[in-house]
Amino acid sequence: MAELAVVIVSWNVRDLLATCLRSLFADLERWGRTAEVWVVDNASTDGTPEMVTRKFPNVHLIASPKNLGFAAGNNLALREILAGDDSGAERRTSNIERQTSSVKRQTSFVWLLNPDTEVLPGATAALVEALEAHPEVGVVGAKLLYADGSLQHSAFRFPGVLQLAFDLFPLPTRLYETPLNGRYPRRLYEGEAPFSVGHPLGASMMVRTEAIRQVGLLDEGYRMYCEEIDWCWRMRRAGWKALCVPTAQVVHHAGQSTRQVPIPSFVNLWTSRARLYRKHHGPVRRHLARTLVRLGMRRRMRRASQEWREACEAVLEAWEWVTR
Secondary structure, three states, rough: OOEEEEEEEEEOOHHHHHHHHHHHHHHHHHOOOEEEEEEEEEOOOOOOHHHHHHHOOEEEEEEEEEOHHHHHHHHHHHHHHHHOHHHHHHHHOOOOEEOOOOOOOOOOOEEOOOOOOOEEEOHHHHHHHHHOOOOOOEEEOOOOOOOOOEEOOOOOOOOOOHHEEEEEEEHHHHHHOOHHHHHHHHHHOOOOOEEOOOEEOOOOEEEEEHHHHHHHHOOOOOOOOOOOHHHHHHHHOOOOEEEEEEEEEEEEEEOHHHOOOOHHHHHHHHHHHHHHHHHHHOOOHHHHHHHHHHHHHHHOOOOHHHHHHHHHHHHHHOOOOOEE
């Protein structure tokens, strides 16, 4: 019975995934407790499933015949981990190629990890220790670093109306790393003590399975983006807290999958934001948010190509539903 399950959803980043898995297994061995690793491949065409089977035979591989997105891809593995019943899982994932063991599992924590990450030594232990030391905490995130070692903001306050403005309009540069834009001070990342946050970035977040059982799986209405914010918001409302753990460090080569399809990624981002604001804000904030998005998208359309104008139109259509 594994104490920890790690779930990685991958799409066409074979070499990055291999680097991620090597760093992960090295740190799991260093940690020294029981763990299992799941890879859900979202219909990659770059040989990812074959690479995982050949180089990492101890990984539980789920090879989806279609790209399910981040939330649904993670949920495929989460259902099996939580159920611990391979026969039931087989029925739920029909037409999916599965390479799993037949043992039943009882897992305390699940770590959602992006394939474009590298786990630095001690990260696993630091995240688990934070959850074990704070039973009121349902989710913890790592300190993320760019490839050059510089800080990538790894946790955020829950988004309000003002945070939309930072993505839609030019605002004073000095404000981008302030609480107005949902950021936490850099000094907190430089310390060793975990600090309270709204939500960690989904590139590396470890969740208590008890919290998952209480609030449910990721909302598959989000194809890409915002699903981790929604999940953490639901946990917060159920009484769970969230922490960022600066001593758990993970390198994140950000956006390696989404930059392959920039326009669909843009539409997915803003469509997911529309769903998030509709679910978690009241009518006044929803109205203000929709107004900001209308103004911002129309401003963008004035200097955009035809393809990007069509993308902005799709976003505007999605946001029409926010106030209904």
